[in-house]
Amino acid sequence: MKGELENEPDWNALYEADPIAYVREKDVWNEKKQKLQAVQAETQRLQQESAVKQQQQIQKFVEYGNQQLLDQIPEWQDSEIANKEKLSIKEYGMNVLGYTPQEMDQVYDYRVLLGLRNAWLQHKTQQATKVKPTEKKAVARTARPGTSNVPKTTTPVKRARQKLAKTGKVQDAAKLFEQLI
Numbered sequence: 001m002k003g004e005l006e007n008e009p010d011w012n013a014l015y016e017a018d019p020i021a022y023v024r025e026k027d028v029w030n031e032k033k034q035k036l037q038a039v040q041a042e043t044q045r046l047q048q049e050s051a052v053k054q055q056q057q058i059q060k061f062v063e064y065g066n067q068q069l070l071d072q073i074p075e076w077q078d079s080e081i082a083n084k085e086k087l088s089i090k091e092y093g094m095n096v097l098g099y100t101p102q103e104m105d106q107v108y109d110y111r112v113l114l115g116l117r118n119a120w121l122q123h124k125t126q127q128a129t130k131v132k133p134t135e136k137k138a139v140a141r142t143a144r145p146g147t148s149n150v151p152k153t154t155t156p157v158k159r160a161r162q163k164l165a166k167t168g169k170v171q172d173a174a175k176l177f178e179q180l181i
Contacts, residue, residue: 058108065110072114085117092120 008029015022069076076082093099093116107113160176 062108065108065113068110069113073117086113089113089116089120092116092123096123 157179164172
């Protein structure tokens with residue numbers, strides 16, 4: 001129907017050639033034009049109606065999903081905790097999993113959100129176990145009662161005497177005398 005309207009006749013030439021045919025053709029043309037406009041208006045109305053129904057279905061699905069989330073994640077009864085976790089899950093999806101912000105905003109299915117939450121919790125747990133605990137400093141040993149705090153020092157002379165007593169060699173005796181001088 002639209003194809004027929006695209007080829008509009010040359011009205012001036014038709015009027016000059018045959019005024020009676022001009023009137024007939026003009027009436028047919030106007031009738032086709034009105035029908036086309038009516039079809040277009042009806043198509044637009046049906047599309048709008050369909051869009052409204054689809055939006056209502058999405059809204060019902062989201063409400064059902066929110067209820068399911070509250071049933072399966074009781075801590076989300078507190079809206080502050082729910083909002084905080086949802087934001088963290090969204091950041092996890094974008095930064096770790098590579099989703100775009102638009103893709104994360106289009107998550108309507110509560111099952112997808114549950115899966116993302118479980119993955120986020122698992123990731124969070126793995127990251128926490130990767131952090132090494134801080135090493136404890138070696139605790140200084142406490143001295144027993146009655147011991148002195150002065151460390152024992154061995155002088156070179158004392159060492160030479162001990163070596164001479166142990167070996168009895170003349171060389172060790174000579175080294176002892178060198179230390180004494």
